[in-house]
Amino acid sequence: MNQLSFLKSSGLLLSLFLIAGCSRPKGEESYQSQPIVLPVDVVKSGDAHLHTEYTASIEGITNVEIRPQVSGYLKQILIDEGDYVQAGQVLFRIEDGPFAEQLKNAEASLMATKANLSNTLLDLDRKKELLNSKMVSDLQVREAETVYAASKAAVQQAQAAVESAKINFNFCAIKAPVNGYVGRFNYRLGSLIAPTNLEALTLLSDVHHVYAYFSMGENEFLDFQAQYPGASIKEKLAGTPAVSLMVANGTLHDKTGRIDAVEGQFSKSTGSITLRAKFDNPNTTLRSGNTGKVLIPQQYSDVVLVPISATIAIQDKKYVFSLDQESKAVQVPIEISGKSGDQYIVSKGLSVGDRYIVAGFERLQPGTPVSVEKANQ
Structure with missing residues (x-):
């Protein structure tokens, strides 16, 4: 085959490939124009129940240093x-020998002062009798009375020393x-x-009831107070709902608690105020030093709700595929204000009545036509 024939044959093949290549996109375009059948539902409003979480430190209701x-x-x-x-x-014992000796010495001193008191009383009585017979003067009697009073005070002082020695001796048993x-x-x-x-020697903690301490910022605390009726903080706390305690492993403590106290002032360094919730702990599963989260329930009415499963996350944003008037997919960014069960509370991006794709949107491209399939209720 000469060079000219070869070139003609190559040109013919190239033309056939070009024709085939030009005809394929037309087929693909026809295929892509066919709507994808996906489940679609309508955005609804409803009541939402959620919890606000606050990091908490846990202490026994009684924590006593043993010293x-x-x-x-x-x-x-x-x-x-x-x-x-x-x-x-009795938890500890201190070597009590020196204190036992101090107690013995104090008791001996007490006995000596009592004996001296008896002598001074005898002397006083004798001088009073002699005064009647004019054998002693009135001044001598008064001097005897003074000595007796001093002896009596010495007995009381010695008795106090004995009691003090007993106390110190008993303190040897902690x-x-x-x-x-x-x-x-x-x-x-x-x-x-x-x-x-x-x-301290050790710390003694009664954990049959525990306190969970957590903090709120100034704005949060003002909003918290505004939710509940009452003129004083005590009245407002009486109207707060029961709170839950989530421990470090993510499980909930089996007893709910109540917020029962608020610190007197805000911290100047953090700008927050500390609140206290009390929980029963009959099985002593919680100990002083545990950490967790206090969950305060909140209820909202007539909020926009969308299933969490109907959303996708791209970086730090959430999106939903909705349908426009031509039933084509539109990727809509939404803002979330909370989570209620398996639904998000949507604050921006969707309105009641908007249509959204329930499932099957993982590889869906914006602008793709969608044939509506009623979502399972």
């Missing part, structure tokens, strides 16, 4: 970390002031402990 009231060496530890103890139970769980020990056997120590 020594006398100085000495730690002789005995009678409980273990984490034990539940009763009020009055007892639980309340029921609760024992925290971590900061001192071990043989440690020299004193009331001036920076750290």
Whole structure:
């Protein structure tokens, strides 16, 4: 085959390819113009129930530092970390030998002052009798009365010293002031402990009821107060709904609580105010130091609702595919003000009566015609 014949054959093949290529888009265009059948529903309004979350720290209703009231060496530890103890139970013992000796000395001094008081009383009585027979002067009697009064005061002072020594001796047995769980020990056997120590021996916490402390900003707190009737904060708190507590693993505590107190002033450093909610904790599943979130319920009426499953997220924005008057897909950005169950509360982007695609829009392109299929109710 010569060069001219080859060129003619190549040109013929190229023309055939061009014809085929030009005819294919026409077929594709015909295919794409066919509407896609997708479920479509109409935007509705309704009542919404949601919770506002506030990060909270949890403390036992009673948290007591256990500290020594006398100085000495730690002789005995009678409980273990984490034990539940009763009020009055002995937790620690301090070496009590020195305090026992102080008590003995005080009791001996008391006996001596009592003996001296008896002698001064005898002397006073004798001088009073002698005064009647004019054998002593009135001045001597008054002097005897003064000595007796001083001896009587000495007895009272010695008695107070005995009581003080008893108190110090009894302080060697460190007892639980309340029921609760024992925290971590900061001192071990043989440690020299004193009331001036920076750290307490341990912390005793009663967690059958717990407090959850959380904060609100100034605007939030003003809005919070405006929701409930009452002239005082106490009256307003009485009208607040029960609140829930979500613990760190995302589960809800099995008891609801009530907001029962508000701090007296806003923090100058954070601009927030602290509120307190009280929860029953009969199974002691919550402990002091736990963290969580207090959930305050809120109810809204006649708000625009759309299923969460009917939305797509692109970066930090939410979108819904709606239909225009020609039933073509339109990707609409929406603003969300909250979540109620499996629905979003839409504050901007959709109106009641707008049509939106319920499902099947994952690969849908804007402008694609859609054949409406009634969504399942």
